[in-house]
Each structure stands twice: as C-alpha cells, then as structure tokens.
Amino acid sequence: xxxxxxxxxxxxxxxxxxxxxxxxxxxxxxxxxxxxxxxxxxxxxxxxxxxxxxxxxxxxxxxxxxxxxxxxxxxxxxxxxxxxxxxxxxxxxxxxxxxxxxxxxxxxxxxxxxxxxxxxxxxxxxxxxxxxxxxxxxxxxxxxxxxxxxxxxxxxxxxxxxxxxxxxxxxxxxxxxxxxxxxxxxxxxxxxxxxxxxxxxxxxxxxxxxxxxxxxxxxxxxxxxxxxxxxxxxxxxxxxxxxxxxxxxxxxxxxxxxxxxxxxxxxxxxxxxxxxxxxxxxxxxxxxxxxxxxxxxxxxxxxxxxxxxxxxxxxxxxxxxxxxxxxxxxxxxxxxxxxxxxxxxxxxxxxxxxxxxxxxxxxxxxxxx
Amino acid sequence: xxxxxxxxxxxxxxxxxxxxxxxxxxxxxxxxxxxxxxxxxxxxxxxxxxxxxxxxxxxxxxxxxxxxxxxxxxxxxxxxxxxxxxxxxxxxxxxxxxxxxxxxxxxxxxxxxxxxxxxxxxxxxxxxxxxxxxxxxxxxxxxxxxxxxxxxxxxxxxxxxxxxxxxxxxxxxxxxxxxxxxxxxxxxxxxxxxxxxxxxxxxxxxxxxxxxxxxxxxxxxxxxxxxxxxxxxxxxxxxxxxxxxxxxxxxxxxxxxxxxxxxxxxxxxxxxxxxxxxxx
Numbered sequence: 001x002x003x004x005x006x007x008x009x010x011x012x013x014x015x016x017x018x019x020x021x022x023x024x025x026x027x028x029x030x031x032x033x034x035x036x037x038x039x040x041x042x043x044x045x046x047x048x049x050x051x052x053x054x055x056x057x058x059x060x061x062x063x064x065x066x067x068x069x070x071x072x073x074x075x076x077x078x079x080x081x082x083x084x085x086x087x088x089x090x091x092x093x094x095x096x097x098x099x100x101x102x103x104x105x106x107x108x109x110x111x112x113x114x115x116x117x118x119x120x121x122x123x124x125x126x127x128x129x130x131x132x133x134x135x136x137x138x139x140x141x142x143x144x145x146x147x148x149x150x151x152x153x154x155x156x157x158x159x160x161x162x163x164x165x166x167x168x169x170x171x172x173x174x175x176x177x178x179x180x181x182x183x184x185x186x187x188x189x190x191x192x193x194x195x196x197x198x199x200x201x202x203x204x205x206x207x208x209x210x211x212x213x214x215x216x217x218x219x220x221x222x223x224x225x226x227x228x229x230x231x232x233x234x235x236x237x238x239x240x241x242x243x244x245x246x247x248x249x250x251x252x253x254x255x256x257x258x259x260x261x262x263x264x265x266x267x268x269x270x271x272x273x274x275x276x277x278x279x280x281x282x283x284x285x286x287x288x289x290x291x292x293x294x295x296x297x298x299x300x301x302x303x304x305x306x307x308x309x310x311x312x313x314x315x316x317x318x319x320x321x322x323x324x325x326x327x328x329x330x331x332x333x334x335x336x337x338x339x340x341x342x343x344x345x346x347x348x349x350x351x352x353x354x355x356x357x358x359x360x361x362x363x364x365x366x367x368x369x
Numbered sequence: 370x371x372x373x374x375x376x377x378x379x380x381x382x383x384x385x386x387x388x389x390x391x392x393x394x395x396x397x398x399x400x401x402x403x404x405x406x407x408x409x410x411x412x413x414x415x416x417x418x419x420x421x422x423x424x425x426x427x428x429x430x431x432x433x434x435x436x437x438x439x440x441x442x443x444x445x446x447x448x449x450x451x452x453x454x455x456x457x458x459x460x461x462x463x464x465x466x467x468x469x470x471x472x473x474x475x476x477x478x479x480x481x482x483x484x485x486x487x488x489x490x491x492x493x494x495x496x497x498x499x500x501x502x503x504x505x506x507x508x509x510x511x512x513x514x515x516x517x518x519x520x521x522x523x524x525x526x527x528x529x530x531x532x533x534x535x536x537x538x539x540x541x542x543x544x545x546x547x548x549x550x551x552x553x554x555x556x557x558x559x560x561x562x563x564x565x566x567x568x569x570x571x572x573x574x575x576x577x578x579x580x581x582x583x584x585x586x587x588x589x590x591x592x593x594x595x596x597x598x599x600x601x602x603x604x605x606x607x608x609x610x611x612x613x614x615x616x617x618x619x620x621x622x623x624x625x626x627x628x629x630x631x632x633x634x635x636x637x638x639x640x641x642x643x644x645x646x647x648x649x
Binding site: 086087088108111112113114116118120121122123124125126127131135136138139140141142146149150167183187188189 | 391392393394395396397401402405408409412413416417477480481482484485486487488489490491
C-alpha cells in the first residue's frame with residue numbers, strides 16, 4: 001500500500017476497517033486506504049458536543065484526485081466530520097490533515113486550499129449571484145481579472161443565464177445549489193467538500209450535479225469528499241466509500257468491493273418451459289457457484305454475475321427460450337444492513353434508487369433487494 | 370515598455386493562469402477584507418430601505434414636533450434660548466442611535482452565509498469591521514436630511530463648515546459605539562428578536578438626559594442620572610458646535626463619553642465574536 005506522509009509529519013493512517021461493532025461482520029478484503037498520496041487524513045478523530053460523541057475515533061485517508069463517498073444515515077456524524085475537516089469545528093481529540101495542513105493548528109492554510117458546499121446552500125438571499133461570486137473571489141485574494149476568468153470558467157456550471165444578476169432569493173432550489181457549488185469553486189480549490197449536495201434536488205438537477213462532480217474530478221483532478229445518505233449517489237460517484245454509523249467508520253472500500261464482500265451475484269431467469277434441465281446446462285459454467293430451479297424459474301449464484309450472465313443466457317436458451325433475465329447485485333444498503341443491523345434509510349433505498357436502471361443505463365442490472 | 374503594456378501583459382498572464390487552472394487563493398490584505406465586507410453591507414442598504422427610512426422619519430418628526438411643543442415655553446423662560454439649535458443634536462441622535470447591520474448579521478447566521486464567510490480566509494474581525502464601517506457611512510448620511518431641515522428652519526452652525534463635518538462625524542462615532550451592543554447581542558444569540566430588544570437601551574440613553582431642556586432645568590434625580598449618562602456629553606458637545614463654535618472642553622467630554630461607551634460595547638462585541646467563531 002503506497003501512502004505518503006503529509007507535510008506536517010502526520011503519518012498516513014493505515015485505516016483498516018472497523019468491523020464487528022454489532023458482532024456481525026468481522027472483516028472485508030477491500031483495500032481501506034487510497035493508492036495515491038493523502039489529500040485528507042484523519043487519525044483517531046473525535047468530536048463531542050456536551051458529552052455526546054458525534055464523531056468517534058475516525059480514521060480515514062482520502063487520496064489526491066479521489067472521489068470519496070461518506071455514506072451514512074441521518075445523524076451518523078457525516079456533517080460533523082465535514083465541519084471538522086473544513087475547519088468550522090475543532091476536533092475534541094485526534095488529528096486531521098487536509099491538503100497537507102493540520103485543521104486544528106493551521107486552519108487558515110487549510111481554508112485557502114478547500115472549497116465547501118454545505119448541506120444547506122449557504123447564500124445571502126439579498127445579494128445577486130454575480131455579487132456573491134465576486135465577493136467570494138475577493139475574500140480569497142483573487143484579482144479582478146482572475147475573478148472574471150474564474151466566472152467564465154464556471155459559466156457552464158452556473159448555467160443560470162441572466163439570473164446571475166438577480167437577487168438570489170428569486171432562485172429555484174437547483175439554481176441555489178449550483179451557485180453554492182460555484183462559490184465553493186471560485187478559488188480553484190485542491191479539495192472539495194460536498195455535504196449532501198443533491199439533497200432535495202429533482203432528478204434532472206441531481207444528474208447534472210453528478211456530471212459536474214465527475215467533470216471536476218476528471219478534468220481538474222480535484223479531490224472530492226462527498227457525504228450522502230443516498231446509496232445510489234455513493235455507488236455512482238465514489239471511487240471509494242466509507243460507511244459511518246453512530247460516529248464510527250464501520251466499513252471502507254470500493255462500492256463494488258464492499259457489495260461483493262457480503263455475498264455473490266444472483267442471476268434470475270424465467271423460461272418458456274420447465275427449468276428442470278437447467279441445472280446440468282449451467283452448473284459447469286465458469287464462475288457459477290450454484291443453480292436452483294423451480295417451475296419455470298432458475299436462480300444462478302455467480303461470483304461475478306456481470307461476467308457470467310452472457311454464458312448463462314446462452315446455456316439456458318439450449319433448455320428453453322429465456323423470457324426474462326435479471327442480474328441482482330448486493331447494494332450498499334445490504335452492506336450497511338450486514339454491518340449494523342439497520343438500513344441506511346427506513347425503506348432501504350435512497351431517493352432515486354428505484355430508478356437505478358434509468359439513471360445508470362445498466363439495463364440488465366436491477367439494484368435492490 | 371509602457372504601464373499600459375504591463376497592465377495588458379498582467380491581464381493576459383492572469384487570464385492564461387485562469388485557463389490552465391493555476392488560479393490559487395491567497396490571503397487578502399486586511400483593509401481589502403474590510404472594504405469587501407463593507408461593500409457588501411452598503412450594497413444591501415438600498416435593498417432594505419425599511420431599515421433606513423423609519424429612523425429618518427422619526428428624527429424629523431421629533432425635531433419638528435418637539436420644536437412646536439417646547440418653543441414657546443422654553444424660549445420664554447430661558448433667556449437667549451434657541452430651541453431649534455438645541456433640538457438639532459437630539460433629533461440627530463434619535464435618528465442614528467441603533468442604526469446598524471446587526472439584524473443582517475443575524476440573518477447571515479441563520480441563512481448559513483456566516484459559515485460561508487468563516488470558510489474563507491477572511492479575518493474574523495474584518496467581518497465585524499466591514500459591517501461597522503458601513504454603519505458609520507449610513508449614520509453619517511442619515512444626518513444630512515435633518516441638518517438640511519435645520520438649516521432651512523434658520524439654524525446656524527457657529528463652528529462653520531468644518532464644524533458641520535465634525536458634527537456629522539460625532540454622530541457617526543456615537544452610532545458606531547451604540548451599534549456595538551446590537552452586534553454583541555447578534556453574535557451571542559443569533560436571534561433577531563434579541564437584537565431588536567437592544568432597542569430598549571435606546572430609552573435610558575436618550576431620554577434620561579438633556580434631550581429636551583438644558584441640564585440645569587432637569588429635576589434633581591433626573592439631573593443626577595443625566596450627569597452619569599454619556600449621551601448628555603455627546604449632546605452638549607454637538608450643541609457647542611451649533612451654538613458656540615469650537616468649545617474644546619465640551620468636545621473633549623463628548624469624545625470621551627463616546628469612547629467609554631464604545632470601549633464597553635466593542636469589548637462585548639469582541640467576546641461575542643470570539644464565542645461565535647470559536648471552533649471548540
């Protein structure tokens with residue numbers, strides 16, 4: 001594992017996963033640390049409020065240029081973690097380094113290098129959009145020409161046309177979110193914190209926000225720390241996901257790895273005729289672990305469903321015509337359930353989760369339980 | 370190479386820097402921070418005329434009504450007394466006392482915009498000072514229509530044009546000193562109702578003093594309180610500029626009174642600011 005120590009001397013944490021708090025899972029095979037130098041590093045981070053522990057000995061490392069999804073239910077400690085990492089709160093104990101500087105002892109240097117879009121768009125409703133962005137640029141020490149240049153660069157993101165000259169109080173929720181993100185980006189930060197950036201947005205606005213997050217990461221190699229309670233968002237955007245519950249990091253890894261670590265993929269097929277002969281046709285295929293047939297339905301357990309589904313479909317077609325074929329994979333909610341005994345959201349899904357097929361384009365994949 | 374060439378070159382350089390993503394934040398000089406915040410506060414004034422119009426109206430109202438009520442009785446009983454000149458500082462202080470952006474600061478806290486400011490490298494003190502600079506500017510502007518009315522009514526300023534400037538500056542400084550209480554409450558509580566309640570301080574300050582008649586005409590107990598009320602000395606300092614010219618003793622006492630109130634309110638303000646921006 002290649003971890004580079006931060007400039008302040010904080011050694012990169014070997015943030016191994018903290019499992020088994022609920023006596024359920026005690027290990028995963030996913031790498032828990034990034035493969036690039038750390039842009040964000042925390043060791044034993046604790047934040048208490050009047051004796052209540054909101055963040056409980058958090059260890060994490062986020063590599064430069066990585067999109068890190070911080071997933072957890074309401075009240076898990078996501079926003080408190082962000083507020084500590086972006087210098088709005090001091091840690092009660094432990095240490096955190098962001099962009100090479102200690103958040104407790106060098107907050108000014110951290111602020112110069114980070115951009116933050118908090119959970120609620122932090123805007124002044126009486127200013128116009130352009131006034132807010134220009135003021136933001138001035139407070140970051142940018143010259144007028146630099147601000148003009150950045151506004152031109154951010155034009156596509158802002159994309160609110162003439163409304164930029166109108167008071168912010170007249171903006172829609174989506175426009176406010178985009179302006180808030182633009183304000184966080186005016187000074188071209190190295191690390192961007194997004195605290196539930198799509199909360200309350202309609203699906204179109206959410207998709208646009210996702211695309212912008214991807215573009216920032218892809219084109220500018222910006223490190224992005226994204227908190228969310230939406231499973232789909234973490235799944236879609238994050239290179240790695242940390243799952244937090246009751247202030248503790250309970251799992252960390254790539255979304256696929258985390259899901260795979262708790263179970264195998266299921267391929268469910270319905271045939272035009274009896275599935276009795278399906279077992280012998282499919283069970284010897286590479287990657288297939290087991291086959292169950294009942295009536296006209298066949299359930300195939302595979303190590304990698306996406307890899308096996310083509311061969312399974314062809315083999316089943318030799319038995320009978322395949323009417324319906326579905327690949328089911330475990331979700332991050334399944335991971336959370338496995339680790340904590342609870343769903344991240346009461347119904348086990350985040351908003352938009354039901355539309356996974358449409359938004360991801362994975363037509364053969366039904367994400368769900 | 371001419372200065373123009375250098376400017377164009379710098380602009381092109383900055384533009385290229387922007388395009389290749391090399392724009393990097395840096396701490397702005399402290400005066401620039403203050404000017405930036407003050408500029409935002411001043412831009413907000415025309416959008417919130419409801420915070421400016423009532424103080425002007427109230428000041429003009431009391432100026433006219435008090436003259437109408439008291440002119441006959443005071444000028445008849447006090448030899449050489451000019452009620453219009455006497456009432457001018459009272460009207461001005463009624464107008465500028467309590468004028469502040471503390472209410473807007475509370476809204477910033479509630480809207481989360483204060484957090485956005487704290488996330489930038491701006492100096493915490495500059496946030497407060499920027500608002501206060503705007504307050505002083507607004508307070509000075511508020512005095513103008515009242516002064517114009519007084520001049521139209523025949524009030525002469527004995528200390529001349531420079532005295533007018535000193536008069537306005539004194540009003541602005543008093544406004545700032547008093548505004549500190551509102552900011553302290555705003556930063557401490559983050560509650561608009563609490564900020565509005567700071568208006569209650571207005572009454573003892575402005576009415577338990579020589580607002581309506583000279584101190585010598587006040588009854589015993591009120592005269593005793595007026596002697597301890599800093600507004601008494603601010604009024605007397607301003608009146609001296611209007612009716613007697615440059616009376617350095619009166620002006621010194623006025624500035625001392627403003628300084629004492631300012632020291633108290635700003636101390637409270639700084640403690641509240643430290644509490645609000647404390648990250649622990």
